Amino acid sequence: MEIVLSDITMQFPGTRALDGVTAGFRTDEVHGLIGENGAGKSTLVNILGGSLQPSAGMVQIDGRAVRLTSPHDALVQGIAHVSQEGSLVPGLTGAENILLGAEPKRAGAVIRTGALRAEAAALVAKWFPQVRIDLGRPVGELPMADRKVIEIVRALRGAARIVILDEPTATLPAREKEQLWGIIRRLPQQGVGVVLISHFLSEIKALSDRITVLRDGRHIRTDSADTMTEHDLVDMMLRRSGGANLRGADAGLRKDEVVLDLADWQVGGVHVPQFSLHAGEIVGLIGLTGAGHFGFARSLHNPAGARCARMNVAGKTVQPGPVGQMQAAGIALVPDHRMEYALIGEWTVRENLAMVHPTHGALGAGVLSIRREEAEAQRVMKLLNVKAHGSGQLLKTLSGGNKQKISIGKWLYGAEGRYRVMIFIEPTEGVDIGAKAEIYAEMRRLAAEGVGIIIASSDLLEIESVAHRVIPFANQRPGPEIAQSGFSESTFIAAISGTAA
Template sequence: MAIALENISKQWPGTLALDNVSIEIQEGRVHGVVGENGAGKSTLMGVLSGAVMPTNGTLRMAGQAIAFENPAAAVATGVSLVSQEGNLVPHLTAAENICLGFEPAKGGFFINRGQVVRQAEELARQWFPDTPIQLNRRVDELPYADQKVVEILRALHSRPKVLILDEPTATLPAKEKQSLWNLIHTLSKAGMSVVLISHFLQEVIDLSDEITVLQDGRKVSHLVKSNGDITERQLIDLMLNRAQRGETNYHFDTTAMTNREKDLGETVVNVSGWTGDHFSVSQIAIRRGEILGLIGLTGSGHFEFAQSLFEPSKAASGQYEFIGRNVGRSSVREMKRAGAALVPDHRMINAMVSDWTVRENMSMAGVRETSIKPFGLIQRRRETNEVLRLIKRLNIKTSSAEAKIVELSGGNKQKVSVAKWLFAAEERYSLFIFLEPTEGVDVGAKREIHELIKKLADQGAAVVLASSDLLEVAYVADRIVPFRQGRNSDEIERKDFNEAAFINAIAGVTQ
């Protein structure tokens, strides 16, 4: 065994990123790691490559417990990481990048340039015999695929025992993908262990000897190919299916939902031929009073689509009618005026000013309503009263309206993020878009947020809910549009809700 992670846990402030995960990396084998965003893959690779210190647990190499102080220590011990974003020095040549940190020296001080190029050439010939790379050119002038090769060669320069590849093919064209796959085979044949992380499940299945599936920081399965074929459907099931793990707070009892039958109002959103980065939607319409759930794997375009409904001019092109008006080229401000509201994901990045108070954050979008126009003189008492009303109504746990937003828990921050669109604007917005509304939210607040979303629909708003939590979408939504590889597939009505149907739709399995 090359390296083993035993009972690794990692506690970040507010979230348990890894919960008692154990993985064994075998010599000369390819080990795939899959899971949705936030499942803990990056943290796990961080632990393996010395970038993250685990809170608990042990790393073992040849039976010996070891601890990596930093990534350099991991490299010295034989673990190299090729990260997703890349970490090349743009103005150095490809050869200089490959030897960075291990430069052969002349007289102990001067870099031996000839030797640098020779070493790089040798590595390139050894591992990528059929991919000619211009090693003497600045690396930022090389095509992206070649940059990826340079990065891998750099990782191989230290002759690692374990090579971690994080999303290596994410942006590679087909031909280069093939040569990377060949390399992975060659490496494992040469006795090296490869850890492969990828969103392309079929690729992971084809290349890996064994696959570990993570979900919410836990290892949910470890599959070995020699024990039987692994299918994409099976992996998606393991990645997304929470019911299986006993999380049955939400039930799929569709008969209990019949009272959700309601009179739907006018059409709020109507898109057709709506195309943007990562998605292309044929036709979707949403009416007042209904909650449309969007599901799919990470990267399948449903989040991007939901977001594009709020920033059409920036994110997409095509036909987009909002309450009968063409808004295909509208800005965020125009959409807000027309009656659209977005509760974004990653709330501290997209929704909050972190050194502001609860009051200031909550009134960010609507403060003009509590001010005397035309000079925008803020009426502090009206502002505070409105904030206090919403704190009470949404049951936000905060010491006061003047508490700093960062002092609140995830769930309460999220409620503030929703309250922003209710501030002095009750029933003003016709469309609410929620992205991962319960990301990093505890169970109690989760439920309250779900009820709030339903209430908004009951009050006559159209709601779009994009989430990677299938149970959540099933519980809240009236109908669901599954996304696969950027395209929307057939809608699933509430009466047909069941987890198997969702997973089949996401995996593209037809029954």
């Protein structure tokens, strides 16, 4: 059986998630599907799994046009979707989960528990004879890999010929991963094709017969896995901003003053053995989604769950603690997704700017002075060249670039130079080219004032434009750093597609 999606377009309000994508999937292969966040992988498999109906394009099974109107409909046609989040009921046993909705019944209502257990065990034995799972225990108590197996068996219990596995190993410990890999590899031999989505390139390479690369909703290439190196894959996945290199004049570094010094920083699965940042320096962090660079950058300002052997900020020893404590030590964060993490849309520009340091314009005893607040807001707006009708304009009505300037301005309002380390995550996400150049200029200005800057971005050209040196991340570890003289797209790509595990 072969299922072919031809010329699929998916239009959502405001965005086109897929743009004329054509891809075919077979029952005798593991077909890897890769792309960065937003490339359209999820949309594509949701169409394949019947959860979404494409705006345009055709779906064919063995040359016959079909419409997959719901997940159930897709299942009837032989396509099962095992989603990333997991869809098991934690309180029910493995057997109950496998046969959920298809329980053997007596008189149409009473579940025959004995038959249910036997039937579920038979299904597991049929597909994965080598696997031993306790089907009598609530799945909430089972190891993650066993839960995935149960989900897969449930997907296969009907007449599924193609099963979509969305990030199946994302939640698994390393040891259990290999167990699941073995299971995935076997499926095509039993006549069930796999569509595999994974952020781990090494996994995609190891398991897939063919690989399809998506980028920004477009199909880039489908080919046999042997013909593409990991370097090729990354090269195809990365989006290019298409702008010019916006490298500006640099002020000299102050190599003598270290503003951030870390040893053995651990957070989540990320481990950074050593990291230091100098005054006036802009360090770029790059990596693919899930490589750990974003998590590391965020954790410096919000170190919940982080551990370290040493943390020095501007020469003082600091214990990782709540956000307020990190700010007091001199660390600021301009996060990605600014409307979610940084700003309040219903507030005015002035109120947003004063969010971190309302005390600046205060009269004492916690009483605000609107007049002083206004003056400071005007100063920051002017400094950052914010285009607004006034400081009283509602934030949500500003353009993306101006919103981002306010997100930066929060750390300039009333700060009086107290921030020595500023972290920028995807700083020009949804920002037009003019504002982009202004934001880079602001980062350089801050650096010239002696701030150490960390920028984590998936836009390599952006990193090339502003950073003095780059630390590539792969598999949640930093790789060897790249000096400015070595900056090029191909060195970056080579560095972040590193396979060391």
